[in-house]
Amino acid sequence: MDAADLHRIATEAMRARGLLPAFSPQALAEADSLRSAALPRGDDVRDLRGLTWFSIDNDDTRDLDQLSVAEPLGGGAVRLRVAIADVDVMVARGGAIDGHAAANTTSVYTAAGTFPMLPELLSTDLSSLHEGRERLAVVVEMAVQTDGTVSAADLYRAAVLNHARLTYDAVAGWLDGVAAAPAALAAVPQLEDQLRLHDALAQRLQQWRQRRGALHVKTSEARPVFEDGRLVDLRAEEKNRAKELIADVMIAANGATARFLAERGLPSLRRFLKAPRRWDRLVQLAARHGVTLPAAPDAAALDGFLAERRRVDPAGFADLSLAVVKMLGSGEYAAAAAGEAGQGHFGLAVNDYAHSTAPNRRFPDLVTQRLVKAALAGQGSPYDAEALAGIARHCTLQEDNANKVERQVLKAAAAFLLNGRIGEVFDAIVTGASAKGTFVRITRPTVEGRVVVGFEGLDVGDAARVRLVRVDAGQSFIDFERVR
Known part of the structure; x- marks a missing residue:
């Protein structure tokens, strides 16, 4: 390609x-x-x-x-x-x-x-x-x-x-x-x-x-x-x-x-990020590491957890960060009328x-x-x-x-690079889990793909071993099965 x-x-x-x-x-x-x-x-x-x-x-x-x-x-x-x-x-x-x-x-x-x-x-x-x-x-x-x-x-x-x-x-x-x-x-x-x-x-x-x-x-x-x-x-x-x-x-x-x-x-256009809808999942993720987050979204508490994990496990911090970013979701734009306070940005604390x-x-x-x-x-x-x-x-x-276009083209490029590696097993982290499918990210190359077999029970932030089963650069498909 x-x-x-x-x-x-x-x-x-x-x-x-x-x-x-x-x-x-x-x-x-x-x-x-x-x-x-x-x-x-x-x-x-x-x-x-x-x-x-x-x-x-x-x-x-x-x-x-x-x-x-x-x-x-x-x-x-x-x-x-x-x-x-x-x-x-x-x-x-x-x-x-x-x-x-x-x-x-x-x-x-x-x-x-x-x-x-x-x-x-x-x-x-x-x-x-x-x-x-x-x-x-x-x-x-x-x-x-x-x-x-x-x-x-x-x-x-x-x-x-x-x-x-x-x-x-x-x-x-x-x-x-x-x-x-x-x-x-x-x-x-x-x-x-x-x-x-x-x-x-x-x-x-x-x-x-x-x-x-x-x-x-x-x-x-x-x-x-x-x-x-x-x-x-x-x-x-x-x-x-x-x-x-x-x-x-x-x-x-x-x-x-x-x-x-x-x-x-x-008036103005404001950029905002709501409190994460999947705060319950962040609470579960922190509990795995022996940290208790409050029941309601709390940015300071979450950052305290992240700072501690950065200190004790710097090698694993990138994967943890990715999971947190995915659960935070995307920012949005909103119009604010003259004199009206804008919605806050949860991730930036502004x-x-x-x-x-x-x-x-x-x-x-x-x-x-x-x-x-x-x-x-x-x-x-x-x-x-x-x-x-x-x-x-x-x-x-x-x-x-x-963002979807960027991901699609990136997956097409990665699918081309992975074409000769069908059957290879990768360490991965789950980046998405919904009715639309379960997705994981691997490295070398750094890209996301879909888990089509064995995805049951996986959630954002989970580590998994996956085997590459299919790629199609033209359709931007990268499919994995879970290795148990």
Whole structure:
């Protein structure tokens, strides 16, 4: 199987799930017209190009959505600025590009490649915060205290410049003391100080959330490995210190954005995660390890259990994390009226949370950016309550469809890799158990498949030995039987 085979499977899966795999000629023409367009600057745009902005992302990421910079304040506090690409200035509401983005609502990242929400001329070029390129941005400025509290925040427009494009693995290796410093640290003055300040600041922010019950889990995702255009492996890519650094900073920015809109009297799109429906199963899972969780969902108690298991069984913590994540379920979007408190996010232990930091690849973030810019201009909401509610429902639906496409293509790739391994036995963990079937995840390659024989009595979080009995790359089938 080569990349072209996978791309065909991905394209068919996109269409089957109601997602658009390609842009219309009108959308591409709109994008092309922006090549030489003069973007409106306005008197309200601050010139912050001289600050030591930097980005950290995956090695192959080209749609850079955010930069950050920090500086010490008195008494141990820190001023943190997060610059978010001003995508709205290029994507006219109601235009062809906006229509495509509103239909898909997200970029779809498959083993066959990315199906971007915006034309690549924008998302990976004109609206991407590339190193050395002047860009317009919406800046979230926060004062973070020594205990991780965000005591004050403001939002405004600015011109920014990315002085260093860094990667997760390089930064994490350096912070952990197992790799040399990234070359940019020697080339960009004050960059090393910025990274160390960000690392300390992120730990403050994370600890503040963990005191409130934020869950600290170890997750990974499989990424395809090609050699000479042929798929040869699916390798697990885990969280690291640099990824957590960026995640903590962005969570803070998303919370500050939600509160800003509430304070300005505008409605918003919120991201929330309900208390887990399968809390009883989490209670059972903890009891296996001699830990008693309360009968009602309690994030702090669950995180305490996770922290203890990380300490006593680091080798098994990834499987435990996977089981917990599966039982937590998926986040959703909801519209919050002006002045209305948002629903909380159980996993992050935050309220008033709005996705805002990735407008190149998520439509809710683009909508939120338009709401923020309306607030800054002293205007009313560009979306009424009914429109926002409809957007929230559609974004939740399409996110689920995108996830299904990603899983289907990943399974097709894994089925190809497993084609010659029928009859082989694997260690697995149960990731799903319902009327739709019982599913397990194996490693090497990292993928999920269905247990078609012997699934009785299995539940999420159980360890199992399974034998591979059938694969079909074209249909994305991977079937196992339980080995007792």
